[in-house]
Amino acid sequence: MRVVLAEDLALLREGLVSLLESHGFEIAAAVDNGPALLKALLDHRPDVAVVDVRLPPSFTDEGLQAALAARREVPGLPVLVLSQYVEQLYARELLADGTGGIGYLLKDRVFDTAQFVDAVRRVAAGGTAMDPEVISRLVARGARDHPVGRLTPREKEVLELMAQGRSNAAIAQALVVTERAVAKHTANIFAKLDLAVSDDDNRRVLAVLAYLNA
């Protein structure tokens, strides 16, 4: 699987390269600034891009802008954005085109190698990987006079994991319950939120995120 990597701190960039290579990814390009990232994305058309939000030369949201620009050229180009901060505003912009293949994670999630690599694979496959912090804030905010408030605590947990982009199997593992129990919870959630049930993980995530964002 070919990866384009953008990170301006050399130490972190090398760390990510060795981490991804040790998990069988092939690094097509590792760049350290916004313009080079856009060029690399369009030249290499990687299977997935791992991008730091803040990049030179402007040290603002250069990485995010390059990723969005590349996705306008190549719709659905899988991009996993890493950041010191997660902002709902940026999450919305990434999800706006509704084609999936989007990840948005805090940089510290890299510490948990297994989960991080899983997130990269999920995004490469066209899925979604949203940082739990984005989701928990969305859910917390939606709690006021919003149907989310009618969910049981357990259902909220399932909703959060689902919105992060996890499959039923992964949710079951995380909550230490059976997959059937998870399926029952998701069915309840969709009924309470009045959403169309979908077995496709990705479509399901987008529906939930769109709902929470509304």
Next chain:
Amino acid sequence: MNGEVVAETWLQQRVRAPWRGFRLALLSIPAVVLSCALLTSMSLIGLGIGIVLVPVVAVAVRGLLDLYRDLITRWTGTEIERPYLPDPPEPENVWQRFARLMADPATWRDLLWLFADPVVVLLTAALPFYLMLYGVWGWVLAAGVGGIIGDHGGNDYYTFVHVGAGYGENTALRATTAVVGVLFLIGGFLSGPAMLRTYGGWGRTLLGPTERSRLALRVRHLTETRSDAVDASAAELRRIERDLHDGAQARLVAMGMSLGAIEHLLDRDPERARALLAQTRESSAKALHELRDLVRGIHPPVLADRGVGDAVRALALDHPLDVEVAVDLPGRPDAPVESAAYFAVSEILTNAAKHAGAARVWVDMRYTGGMLRISVTDDGHGGASLENGTGLRGIERRIATFDGVLALNSPPGGPTIVTLELPCALSSPKI
């Protein structure tokens, strides 16, 4: 002072001007009364009573002259600021109050105005009204009153026209009177706005601040806002220091100790070492989390990346209330102004959620006339004031560093509207 100058047509201006001039002249009546009162109370200073009376009258004079300033600003287009030195922040005793008012040069200029204006207003603003009145009188004479006066032995002049015996039968005289009357009417009608402007100039000379008092006011304002700004940034630094000391720094120390322990345990008790490692990783995540919150409080990333418009949008997304944001900014203000505006909006939104019992909030940001204008409206129960400790006073102080002003409109029952105005230049947007 905040009278809005609504654009009037040529005709409206001329129709209204004489009447306005007359109303300004009517203000001479209270002016004369107050000037007598002021003189009387000053003459009683020797007896001691004046020390109590002069401040009372002087404040009443200021009230009347504020009315003058407001009317002149509205009617003549000449903006007049208040020239008075600001009240001291601490309550003062009778003597201090007296001394302060007597030492303020504006008090003496007020007195001069009270004496001179009743004459000046007649020669300027009120003149068109009297010209027109005289024109009408000419018509009244020509229409027959002149004849009656003549028949009863009256002997009078309407300008150069002799109104005496035989006036009633002399058509030429009566026609001349009517024509002269029309000339007076036209003169009064046409000269109105110009006379009001002249009066405005006179008003500014005496009622407005002199260059010296303007500078004195400015210096005082700058001194206050500078010390506020220094205090605020010192407090902010202390807060950051404390947060770092109690938060990230303490966690790093704990992590260092755990790592030492792990090094020790690695061979003897790998199981416990593993548990400690997990704990240490958790500590590092927590330290990062705290640093993140700290940085967000100092300078939010979206503000740095995108400017105040998107930063407020991001704020709205995270806010528990339903916040609608409308932004119309062609560029970005300077970073310090952006930051002040952002934290002001953030605090107002917090207020709306905490105190106002609001469900919806509207934020509107636009740039007009060299000003960043932000209004925040909520549908809460209103009744907010600058005094009841909702932090609005603090916001006002912080934006005052940039010569910004805050206006609060919060009638009981709502809605609450907080408006901020920050003078600033915009940089052209980045491409």
